[in-house]
Amino acid sequence: xxxxxxxxxxxxxxxxxxxxxxxxxxxxxxxxxxxxxxxxxxxxxxxxxxxxxxxxxxxxxxxxxxxxxxxxxxxxxxxxxxxxxxxxxxxxxxxxxxxxxxxxxxxxxxxxxxxxxxxxxxxxxxxxxxxxxxxxxxxxxxxxxxxxxxxxxxxxxxxxxxxxxxxxxxxxxxxxxxxxxxxxxxxxxxxxxxxxxxxxxxxxxxxxxxxxxxxxxxxxxxxxxxxxxxxxxxxxxxxxxxxxxxxxxxxxxxxxxxxxxxxxxxxxxxxxxxxxxxxxxxxxxxxxxxxxxxxxxxxxxxxxxxxxxxxxxxxxxxxxxxxxxxxxxxxxxxxxxxxxxxxxxxxxxxxxxxxxxxxxxxxxxxx
Numbered sequence: 001x002x003x004x005x006x007x008x009x010x011x012x013x014x015x016x017x018x019x020x021x022x023x024x025x026x027x028x029x030x031x032x033x034x035x036x037x038x039x040x041x042x043x044x045x046x047x048x049x050x051x052x053x054x055x056x057x058x059x060x061x062x063x064x065x066x067x068x069x070x071x072x073x074x075x076x077x078x079x080x081x082x083x084x085x086x087x088x089x090x091x092x093x094x095x096x097x098x099x100x101x102x103x104x105x106x107x108x109x110x111x112x113x114x115x116x117x118x119x120x121x122x123x124x125x126x127x128x129x130x131x132x133x134x135x136x137x138x139x140x141x142x143x144x145x146x147x148x149x150x151x152x153x154x155x156x157x158x159x160x161x162x163x164x165x166x167x168x169x170x171x172x173x174x175x176x177x178x179x180x181x182x183x184x185x186x187x188x189x190x191x192x193x194x195x196x197x198x199x200x201x202x203x204x205x206x207x208x209x210x211x212x213x214x215x216x217x218x219x220x221x222x223x224x225x226x227x228x229x230x231x232x233x234x235x236x237x238x239x240x241x242x243x244x245x246x247x248x249x250x251x252x253x254x255x256x257x258x259x260x261x262x263x264x265x266x267x268x269x270x271x272x273x274x275x276x277x278x279x280x281x282x283x284x285x286x287x288x289x290x291x292x293x294x295x296x297x298x299x300x301x302x303x304x305x306x307x308x309x310x311x312x313x314x315x316x317x318x319x320x321x322x323x324x325x326x327x328x329x330x331x332x333x334x335x336x337x338x339x340x341x342x343x344x345x346x347x348x349x350x351x352x353x354x355x356x357x358x359x360x361x362x363x364x365x366x367x
Contacts, residue, residue, distance in 0.1 A: 189203060
């Protein structure tokens with residue numbers, strides 16, 4: 001049974017988010033978008049290629065006789081312009097034009113890279129997202145943010161460019177390693193914390209079903225998480241205002257991610273950033289002490305860290321100021337007024353960040 005959410009752009013229908021338990025409806029959806037007989041390039045990574053590339057290729061060959069597959073090397077370290085050039089070459093070698101289609105099959109890295117390729121190849125070619133990780137299904141595939149890292153700076157080069165379709169087969173999460181599932185869940189928790197306290201409590205109440213990947217529970221969770229993000233991006237598609245609320249946990253999280261040279265999963269860094277931001281919210285008396293500790297501790301049963309070792313606070317702060325989200329020397333921090341209510345605050349000081357980093361830094365010193 002499928003669920004469909006429509007995303008609007010400038011108050012006009014833009015694309016559908018389809019949630020299903022198989023790929024059976026994919027070909028019909030793509031045909032319905034007008035791509036029958038057009039060339040299709042499936043761009044994936046070397047991990048997902050082994051799992052789903054052939055299945056998707058066979059499916060899409062019923063739509064197009066010219067369907068090619070190209071796999072980029074898996075991993076955040078390959079999210080760069082050099083790999084984008086290789087995708088361009090595949091499209092050029094196969095004579096793709098503006099009427100053809102690119103398919104992003106994979107997690108957030110693949111989705112971001114394919115989106116950026118689509119935005120820039122021939123000044124714009126259509127693409128769709130087939131996200132295969134929890135993080136991509138609930139966050140990165142929605143909203144049209146595309147990009148690549150540049151010399152270690154996350155998503156420094158990119159564009160806002162909307163897909164024609166986001167097609168989620170929720171059953172693929174059964175093949176997702178536990179750490180990657182937990183990484184995606186950090187974004188789900190974030191959505192509840194910034195926008196919906198009832199959803200946040202639902203996540204806690206359904207903890208065991210989520211951990212067991214109960215199909216009905218996952219479908220409900222992903223649909224609600226997508227609905228929250230959809231509502232935010234529809235109001236502010238190019239992040240000129242409240243879309244910045246989605247950066248809760250990312251300001252410090254991205255800096256830790258780069259400091260650790262991407263050895264931690266993105267969601268692990270987001271969880272650490274959420275704890276740090278909640279700590280600052282508590283110290284500013286926006287949250288009670290009890291609320292802060294409950295937020296912090298609820299990441300643990302879902303397999304997410306609340307502390308990290310070997311952090312140089314000054315270096316992390318330096319990286320934070322060089323992030324693309326900085327506006328001059330001002331950083332729009334996202335804090336919590338309460339669970340389910342986030343606010344943008346540009347007044348957070350480096351000293352407050354230092355204290356928060358100390359809070360999440362694990363140490364052997366128990367004196």
